[in-house]
Amino acid sequence: MYINIHTHQSHKSGVWSIQNMHDNFEVANSLFNYSVGIHPWYINENTISNDFEKMKLARNKINVLAIGECGLDRICKTSFELQKAVFIRHIQWANEIAKPIIIHCVKAHEDILALLKDYQCLVPVIFHGFNNKESIANKIIKAGHYLSFGNAILFPSNEIAFNHIPLDKIFLETDDSDHTIEAIYEQAGRIKNISLEQLNLQIKKNTKKVFNLNVL
Ligand SMILES: [Zn+2]
Numbered sequence: 001m002y003i004n005i006h007t008h009q010s011h012k013s014g015v016w017s018i019q020n021m022h023d024n025f026e027v028a029n030s031l032f033n034y035s036v037g038i039h040p041w042y043i044n045e046n047t048i049s050n051d052f053e054k055m056k057l058a059r060n061k062i063n064v065l066a067i068g069e070c071g072l073d074r075i076c077k078t079s080f081e082l083q084k085a086v087f088i089r090h091i092q093w094a095n096e097i098a099k100p101i102i103i104h105c106v107k108a109h110e111d112i113l114a115l116l117k118d119y120q121c122l123v124p125v126i127f128h129g130f131n132n133k134e135s136i137a138n139k140i141i142k143a144g145h146y147l148s149f150g151n152a153i154l155f156p157s158n159e160i161a162f163n164h165i166p167l168d169k170i171f172l173e174t175d176d177s178d179h180t181i182e183a184i185y186e187q188a189g190r191i192k193n194i195s196l197e198q199l200n201l202q203i204k205k206n207t208k209k210v211f212n213l214n215v216l
Pocket of ligand 1: 006008020069
């Protein structure tokens with residue numbers, strides 16, 4: 001079984017996935033898994049409190065396994081200060097309900113690491129869609145967090161960073177791309193030089209640990 005930790009698409013057969021949602025919670029199916037959070041692109045200063053309330057209510061109705069994607073993005077239009085304030089609310093909510101956080105990070109890893117520390121984040125944290133340098137990956141891992149890789153590992157420039165990350169810190173995802181999770185797994189196994197079976201076992205182990213699941 002393939003595990004897709006972060007997708008914007010609905011459930012696919014043969015894949016255990018976490019579908020990301022920031023709105024339209026009524027279309028969620030009680031059989032599947034979701035993450036809920038307000039992406040920096042969609043923060044609206046006037047509706048943010050209401051959006052949070054909606055998310056909190058949705059959580060009672062759908063199977064929310066994680067908070068996010070949320071985080072900081074230096075190249076989006078939302079003011080950075082507002083993004084920070086909203087991200088802090090996500091950290092606090094995640095702590096309160098003891099769910100992992102899925103992070104959206106664009107040119108802001110230092111700020112995110114600092115906020116996670118300052119606001120005493122107690123839950124596991126996954127930086128999703130990682131496509132940055134090995135030195136940044138190492139900083140994130142050293143702080144105790146996880147990295148999730150998507151279609152970026154299909155490009156040779158990202159192979160080196162991926163190859164050096166310990167297997168017990170890795171997740172795989174499709175995000176909003178059209179690549180299949182099967183293709184991402186194949187490439188990940190090839191870079192790491194391990195069998196698909198070994199990779200499957202490891203990702204399963206990581207998922208059970210981080211999302212506190214007994215069975216998968
Ligand atoms: Zn995403």
